[in-house]
Amino acid sequence: MNANPKLADLAPAFDVERIRADFPILSQRVHGKPFVFLDSAASAQKPRAVIGAMSHAMETQYANVHRGLHWMSERTSDAYENVRDQVAALLHAESREEIVFTRNSTEAINLVAHSYGRGILKPGQAVLITEMEHHANIVPWQMLRDSHGIELRVAGITDSGELDLASFASLLEDGRVGLAAVTHMSNVLGTYNPIARVAALAHAAGAQLLVDGSQAVVHRTVDVQALGADFYVFTGHKLYGPTGVGVLWARRALLDAMPPFMGGGDMIASVSFERSIWASGPTKFEAGTPAIIEVIGLGAAIDYVSAIGFDAIAAHEAALTGHALSRLSAVDGLRIVGQAKDRGGVISFTLEGAHAHDVATLLDRNGIAVRAGRHCADPLMARMGVTSTARASFGIYTTHAEIDVLADTLVRVRSFFQ
C-alpha cells in the first residue's frame, strides 16, 4: 500500500521545515490552534516567491502587454511571454507556441469543448470520458452533447478506483470516438491513470486524447510528449501559483486547425466589419487583456517547484502518502475510498457513525483543514457508493507530524459521535 516505494526510497534531501518557512500562511493559527492545512488538492498555498513576484511586478514593472511600444509595456510583455517558455519546459512541450494561457483548468477544457468540439468534431462522433472525472471534465462535454449532437461515453472504473482499461478500449471500438478526455490523477481517489497506455488505445482508435492534469502536474514530472497526449490542461492555483491563470497545452497542428473560442483584442491580426483575420499561434486563443500579473506569478511558482525538483517532491509526497495510508487505515471505523496501486497524496475517507460534514467541522475546530463533500465529482461518488467523503490532501509543505495529528484527532472524532 505504500504508494510508489521506489520513489520513497530515493528520499533526496528534502527539508520540509525550510519549505514551510517559505509559506507565510502556514504560521497562522485557526481557532487558536496551529493551522494544519490538508486541503491542497482544492487549492495550494502560495510561497513568498510567488507573492513577491506579483507585488514586485505591480510595484516596478507593469503595463498592458503586446500593445505598447514603450519600455514598461515591452518589459511586461517579455516577462509574460517568458512564462510561456517556462510552461513549455515544465510540460516538456515541443514548442512555446503550444502553450495557451486560460483562467483555470475549467476554462481550458471548455475552450477545447467549444473550439475543437464544435469546430472539428462532427455530429455523430463521440467523446469518451471516465467515471472518475471532475465536473470540469464532464459538464463541458455534456453541453457539447446537448448542443452539437456529440455522443458522450463513460468508461468504467474498478471497485478499487482504477480505470477499467477493458471498458475504455471497448468504447473506442467502433471508431466513432473523436476525443477521449481523461484525468491524469483523480482529485478524490488519488489514482494516477496510466496515460501512456490510454493514449495508445485512443490513438489506435483514431481518437485524440485530452488529459486533465490539474492534480497530477503538482506532484510529478509531466512530459506531454512521452505521455502521448494531444491536449493537456492544468490550473495555476494548485501548483502554488496565483488564482486566475491556467494552461492549455495542445499540439501545434491542433491549435492551428481550431477556430478561436472568444473574440476581441490581441487574438486578431486585423478586423473589418465584414471579416476578421485571426492571429496565429496561441494568441488566437487569448482574447483581451490576459492575466498578466497572474502569469508572472505562475512563472515564479514554476521556478519555485523546479528548484525543489519533482523527484524530491514526488518522493516526499510518496512517503507522506504511505504514512497517511497506514495511520488512517488504523483508525477504527475509517474506510479509505480508492485503493489504486499507483496513487498520489489525496486520500478520501468515510468514518462510521460520523458524517463527513461533522468530521470536517470537528477537525476544523482543531485547526485541521480538510475538505468534505462530493469534491465536484458527483458521478464518482455514486459509483463508489458514498454520498460524501472527507478528503485530506498533501502538498510540499505537509509534514508527517500533521498526518499524525489528523489520525489522532480522527480517533477522537469517532468516539465523539459514538
Added chain:
Amino acid sequence: MNANPKLADLAPAFDVERIRADFPILSQRVHGKPFVFLDSAASAQKPRAVIGAMSHAMETQYANVHRGLHWMSERTSDAYENVRDQVAALLHAESREEIVFTRNSTEAINLVAHSYGRGILKPGQAVLITEMEHHANIVPWQMLRDSHGIELRVAGITDSGELDLASFASLLEDGRVGLAAVTHMSNVLGTYNPIARVAALAHAAGAQLLVDGSQAVVHRTVDVQALGADFYVFTGHKLYGPTGVGVLWARRALLDAMPPFMGGGDMIASVSFERSIWASGPTKFEAGTPAIIEVIGLGAAIDYVSAIGFDAIAAHEAALTGHALSRLSAVDGLRIVGQAKDRGGVISFTLEGAHAHDVATLLDRNGIAVRAGRHCADPLMARMGVTSTARASFGIYTTHAEIDVLADTLVRVRSFFQ
C-alpha cells in the same frame, strides 16, 4: 473644448501628489528619465492598497472558495463574495445577484454573445454595434453572426467622433435588432456616449442594450439603472485593480433566462452523466475556481477609488483633459482625432511628418509612455481616415506637469522629423 467644465469647476480637494505616493511604480525611472505614464486607458497602475490586499490574502487568509467547510475557506469565501456587494454598489445595481465575475471585459462580452446570443437570440435577428467599438465589442458579434445567422449592423458616427443617433435609430426601425452593444466611452476618441438616450431608443425598438463600460467606469459614477442598461461590462485592470478579473452586470431576469457559458465545478447544483442541474444566480456563469485573489484585489481598488470619490476623480480628469486639449492643440502639425463635446481623459492624435510609431519611440526615450497604433479599433481608424494614432490617456495620478512635458516633447519630436 474644456471637457465638462461644470465638473471641473467643482474642483474638490484633490491632492494628486498624495495619490501618486500610493502608486509605487510612479517613482520608477525609464531610460534614466522620470516615468511619465500616459497609457492608463490600456491598463492602469496599481495602488499599494490593491497590491497589499492581494499579498495579505495570500499571506494570511487563503483557500479555495465555496467548497470548504473549514475556517480558511469560509473566510476566503466571505472576502470573495463581499466584493460582489462592492461591485453592485459601484454600479448601483439592484442586487448582488446580478454581478458575474469574468476575466476581463472581453470575456464578459463573449459570455453574452455565447449565452444570450446563441441561447436567446434567434437566427434572423440582428445585433447593432457602432463604428467606434473596441474589437472586444465587434469580434464576438462577428463570430455570432457567422455561426448563428445573426445579422450584424453598424451605426455610424459623425466626423467629430460622436455617435450618430439618427443612424442608430434608423437601424433599429425594422424591429429585428435583439441586442444593441455600445461603448460607454471610446478608448480612442474619448467620446462619452449618451447611454440613457441610446437605451431609450433600443428599448423602444424592443432591443436589449449592452454597454461596454471598460473606459467609462474608471472616470465617472456609473448607475446602470439610471442609464437603463441591460448588460454592463468592465475590466478590473483599468480600474486600478489586478489583471485577471472583470465584471458582467446583467438584469437578474436576463441572467436567469440565459444558459451557462462554460461548464464545470461551482456552476452546477448536481451532476449525473445524463443531466446536470445548473446553479442559480451568478454562480451559473462562474465555472471552476474563480480568480479569488484578483477579486479581492478588485475589492480593494473599488474601496480605493470610492474613498477618493468619483466626483473628485471626474473633476480632476476634466481639468486635465481641458489642459491637455489646449496644450496639444497648440503643437504645430498636431491633429486631435475626435472632437466630441462630452469626452473623457483619452486623447488620440497624429503629428504631421512623424508616424505614430516614431512619435511613441521618441517619447518613450524621454520616459513618456503613450500608446501608438490602432488601439484595437481597426474599423474606427478607417472611419477617421488614419492608419494609426498616438494616444495619451490619463488616470487619477496624472499631473498637469506631465501633460506639459508631453506637449513640450512633442514640439521637439516634430522638429526632429522635419
Added chain:
Amino acid sequence: MSQSHSFDDVRDLYQNIILDRARNPRHMHRMEPFDACAAGENPLCGDQVEVRVRFAAGTTVAEAAFEARGCAISMASADLMAEVVRGRDAAAMRSLAADFAELARNGVSGSADPAISTLQPLSGVSEYRSRVKCATLPWSALIAALDGAKESSHD
C-alpha cells in the same frame, strides 16, 4: 507537533440533544400514506432529505416524518422539525420556518413562538457559517412540500 484534542468548544454546536437526535431520530421513517412530500439536497456535501406530511382534517399536520442521509445537524434538525410542526397549519409552519432560519443564522430569534425553545439547541450553527444550510435544509424541503413542489430549490 502537538494539538489540543478537546472538543469542548464544539459543544455549543453538538449539544447532547443534537447528538441524541442524530443517532436515534424519532421521526425518520417512510411514512405512508402522506399528503405532501418534497426532497431537498445540499449541493456542497450531497446531503439529502425527503420530508413527508400528513394532514388531519386537511388543514393541520397530523404527522410529519423524514428520510435522510445527512450530517448530525441536518438529521437532528429534521427530527426536531417533524416534532414541532405537528398540529400546525401551513401558515404557522411557514412562519416558524422563517423564525428558525433567523435562529440558525443569528443564534437568536425574536419570535414568541413556543416551538422556538424546542429548536434552540440548533442555534449553535450560527457560529459555523457553512453549517447553517445543514440546519435549514429540512425546513426548505418542508416549504417545498407545502408549495406542492417535488424538489426544494437550493440556493
Added chain:
Amino acid sequence: MSQSHSFDDVRDLYQNIILDRARNPRHMHRMEPFDACAAGENPLCGDQVEVRVRFAAGTTVAEAAFEARGCAISMASADLMAEVVRGRDAAAMRSLAADFAELARNGVSGSADPAISTLQPLSGVSEYRSRVKCATLPWSALIAALDGAKESSHD
C-alpha cells in the same frame, strides 16, 4: 517637473540616412509592369507595405519598388531593401532576408554579404524590441511576393 529633451540617445535608431530615406524614398512608387507583388501589415500599428518586383531574364531582379504607409523605420527599410535586391535571384534574396532579420534582432550579422553594410544603419532597431518588426516588415512582404502569396503572414 522638468524632463531632458535631447534626442541624442535615439540617434543610433534614427540615423540621418534613415531619416533621409524615410522623408525622400528613392523607390517608393507604383511600379508597372511587375512580375511579383505582395502586401504586408503590422497588426500592432497598422503599418502597410506593398512590394513589387520585376525580373530581368526571368531570374534576377531588374527593379524593386514599394508603396507604404508606415513609420520612418519601415519606410527606410523598404527603400534600402529595394536598392540592395537589384540584380539578385530569389535564393540570394532569401538568404539576405535572413541575414537582415538577424541584424535587426541582434544588432550584428555574421553575414559576409556586402549588402549588409548598406543595411547596417538599420541595426539600431535591435535596441528597440517592438520596432524590429517595422524593419523586417518589407522583407516579409518581399518573401511573400517570391512565394507567390498575395499577403505576407504576420506572426
